[in-house]
Amino acid sequence: MENNNLREQILFTANADPKKCMKCGKCSGACPNYDEMEYHPHQFVSMVQNGDIEPLLKSESLYLCLTCMVCVERCPRNVQPARFIEAVRLAKIRQQGENRLTPQQIPAKIEEDTPQQLLVSAFRKYTK
Amino acid sequence: MQVKNENWKPLIVAFCCNWCSYAGADLAGTNRLNYPADVKIIRVPCSCRVNPMFILRAFQRGADGVIVCGCHPGDCHYTSGNYYARRRMTLLFSMLDYLGIEKGRTRVEWVSAAEGQKFAETMNSFVETITSLGENKRLEDLRCKTE
Amino acid sequence: MQRIGVFVCWCGSNIAGTVDVKKVAETLGHEPGVVFSTDYQYMCSQSGQDLVKDSIRTYNLTGVVICSCSPRMHENTFRKAAASVGLNPYMVEIANIREQVSWIHKDMETATEKAIILGRAAIAKVHLNAPLIAGETPVTKRALVIGGGIAGIQTALDIAEAGFEVDIVEKSPTIGGKMAQIDKTFPTLDCAACILTPKMVEASQQENINIYAFSEVDEVKGFVGNFTVKIRRKARYVKEELCTGCGLCTEKCPQKKVPDEFNLGLSNRRAIYIPFAQAVPKVATIDPNYCTMLKTGKCGVCSKVCGVKAIDYTQKDEIVERKYGAIVVATGFEPIKVDKFEEFAYAQSPDVVTSLEYERLMNAAGPTGGTLLRPSDKTHPHTIVFVQCVGSRCDEKSEKGKPYCSKVCCMYTAKHAMLTREKYPDTEVYVFYIDVRTPGKNFDEFYRRAVEHYGVHYVKGMVGKVTPENGKLKVQASDLLDNRQLHIDADMVVLAAAIEPDKSARPLATMLTASMDTNDFFTEAHPKLRPVESPTAGVFLSGMCQGPKDIPETVSQASACAAKVIGLLVKDKLVGNPCVAHSDEMMCNGCSQCQNVCPYGAITYTEKEFRMPDRTTAVRRVAQVNPAVCQGCGACTVTCPSGAMDLFGFSNNQIMAEVDAICK
């Protein structure tokens, strides 16, 4: 599993255990935005568990989850699928930080009238 | 400094409850899991039958270590015996420590009837600890000032 | 001084291969008190035992030490051998030189040395052994069965047929329990009432069975063989011995708006009622919460119409005290409350029902006379969605559901689906399942028949939401295999609610000092080998109170339970374990500490008169141990500061002697 590190990272962020899932599908049964999504809540759980994360990172489903938490509320096993979706979403954001801006690149880009606050928020946003 | 007794071998008394730990010891035997012969087992009905006096008596008579084994908390054949044993032994061990007796001469382990392996491992590690502590002199000497 | 014989077993080469048995026998022969010492190839064999017996006779032995395998293996063998030649069996001690010596040590010298030390310890103990005679307690030859469902009825019938008296205590007005509410039974589909009601009648006619219906257990005292139980016979306001069950009163009663609990509130009954036609005992009961006469003193219709003058508005609860030798718990189960699962809209729509309610809707004697009609508008439903595992298999921390599988839901849902399709082929039936669990004789065949012959739509997935809308139930669910979300417009939704132990079980367990698990199921004495007994001696378990099970399993367990009870009741006397605690009254302070730690309540106190050293007498509070209740754990002996409390067979000085022998 090449994505093992990423998987570990996502599991850490999610702070939930996909092994508790008994594959009942109640999360997807309850999901109000199911039809719009390519990957559904129960798939997030099992794909993270299987380390199958690349497709999730690329999928629009990440942004189609409304974070309504109904899957968390309904899950009989307290697996909390929304946490996995959110964790993958975070992983995606963090990856973007890697190819956008590094502190080394900044001095060259600074212009005379760049506000300090912009720099600070840029660091916040793009580094991790 | 005391003269080191070259022939010294540790003497260890193990109190085992009849239902779990004694059966665990039997299982260790059945599985031929080796542990040192320095360990001698005394069978008691329950770990709560172990009177602190027995432990002190063993030390006083020359035992170098005493280990009490019982069912895992919650599994006691008599439902609550090992819970009482746990409090009593905690307090007794704390007192021995307070009197300056080396830590590690006393131990409590929960060994189930299925844990032959754990029994053997526990005894091996306990004998190792006692061997490294050496001969038990302090309890015998508790009231003899050597000036 | 004891005269001790030492017998060292070779156990073939099991012991003799690593332990110098000759040397052990020889060395132990020189121990004080040892008058005979020998070794033999197989001590547990007949000839080995004969050797022990002969030596006891020849040398007048008063104590025997066997150096052999674990006492857990052959202690009883040698005790019996000793007893057969007149030596008290508790004068035998075993030194375990196989499991603790030969099998774990490879070096002959070390092993032999350790074997000798263990032998010495056993000899030291035997020196202090005293003959023990097991206490005997008489057995009251009557059993109490708590709960009159199929489990309780079956257990009671089996015990009664063996010739013992049985009392059944049932909290509702009739026996029959949950099975009486069920329509058909899987997998044979025979009608539940047709097989249950004959048993109910049999129970009422069996002369050894006495039914206390509408009664509850108030107090339990005593111990195995000797329980004293207080039974509260709740006031029916009808004289049970006079009422003929004609039912006239239940027709004339003007209070008609009482939810009928037998039909789970799906219909109404009168304030005076007989739960169902085949009720046993068939006696009317007045519901004091609804009876106008009892509430306001104005009415009295039932009393007027009763031809046998059975109505008694002044009746009070009555306490009956009875003695029993054994108590059977058969308190059964109830379905969990499903209104906590808001997503299924159970509280919002009457067309969302539980499976047990569905049973009543299908039943010919039910609220709809056996025609399947939606509760809301009494129309025929065309699309029915069944949801499995509602509240079963939840996370352990779940507040709504249970962590276990309720076991029966897969099968009864298949039954409902099948029966529905059979009677109403125009109905579309969907079953949403997580797994379909059908272990059991003819069970999977039954489920497959529902799918293949009856065309029930089994969907792997779960219902996420039920929305009542325009007289329909909009069901949103997942179909995991097709990876799609389904939207079904259903007419009815049936929830396979998890089952849980009856609410009365926990307080009863407290009265019985019987243990329960975190789900309030009674625990068995051993999960594999003693599954119908509670760890508390004399208390037995029958049916669902021990864990989820279906009717055939319940009946098998009920009969097994009866066999255990009969096994206890046929004994005239119970022989206890003589290794029990006893208190030396001369030394007892009466401080109650031992009583506080005793897990069995075996210790009580009495005031006794003692002669004091100054020739006066004084009354002192002293502890007494009931040997029939004491299990011999020894918790009290360590708590006792004065050492007044000691344990037979493992006395303070016996264990001290072993310690001394080992540490010599």
Add this chain to the structure above:
Amino acid sequence: MQDRMIARAKELLADGTVDRVMGWKKGEFLYDATPAVFYSAEELDAGFVMNAFTAANVSKYLIKETKKEGKILAFLKPCDSFSFRQLMNEHRVDRDKVYIVGIPSWGKADMEKIRQKGITGITSIEEREGDFVVNTILRETHVIKKYDVYLEKCKNCKSKEIVVYDELLDGENGAAVTNSRFDEVAKLEAMTPDERFAFWQNELSRCIRCNACRNVCPACTCEKCVFDNPKSGLENKAAATSFEENMFHIIRAFHVAGRCTDCGECSRVCPQHIPLHLLNRKFIKDMNELYGDFQAGEAEQQRHPVTSYRTDDAEPGVIYTRGGTGK
């Protein structure tokens, strides 16, 4: 206070409430007042004392007294009342046979400590705010700071509350007081095992097995002590082994664990000045830390920490890992 007590005792004797009085009797010297029973007003006038030396805990005597006919008047100091309450918990005394008058105690003096100040031949002692005023045969008057000559048990007084009484001499009850009674235990715990061993070896080696600690202890009330009981497996009247010698104090402390009210009598009476209370306090401290605060005798108690349990109690290994026990 002595006069008020005698007056009240006389009243109670006269009106028949009680037929005898448990109090303290003058000894040969002022400082050796001992517990005694008085049967009449005359006896009270002749011998009843209450002063800075009446430290003895009288509750233990009430076990025997309540076995007798009639009702006895007992004057209980706060610490005596804890012991009495504990004895009630253990059904050792008959509450109905005692009329209890609670008396305040502001700390008792230790004669040894006074002697160490070079003062002998005491003829009287009076209490004053913060001081004891002592007169001697040599007609000297000494003013001593109370705290300097307090008994150990009074120095670390745990409570001024009288927990069981029929009436209070002063009409007012005291309350628990903050104390630092575990400081000494903590100090020992902070030592290395070698230092602790040296400390205890030094202390316990002085023991002459006079049994004074056992005989005075209001928790050691066994009909027959295990050490005198041939069936206990450790009786040893002839001292055949050194077991009892060595282990006596550990076992005694264990037997009173959970029942010891920390009245401090054991240390007070020890002729060899062994700080025996440090053993009992170690158990009290451990129990408080591991199983929650508990004060024996404080209230009606069915169980104490050694006769109860929680399923999530600490494992015995905790004593090897938790802080404060040195290296």
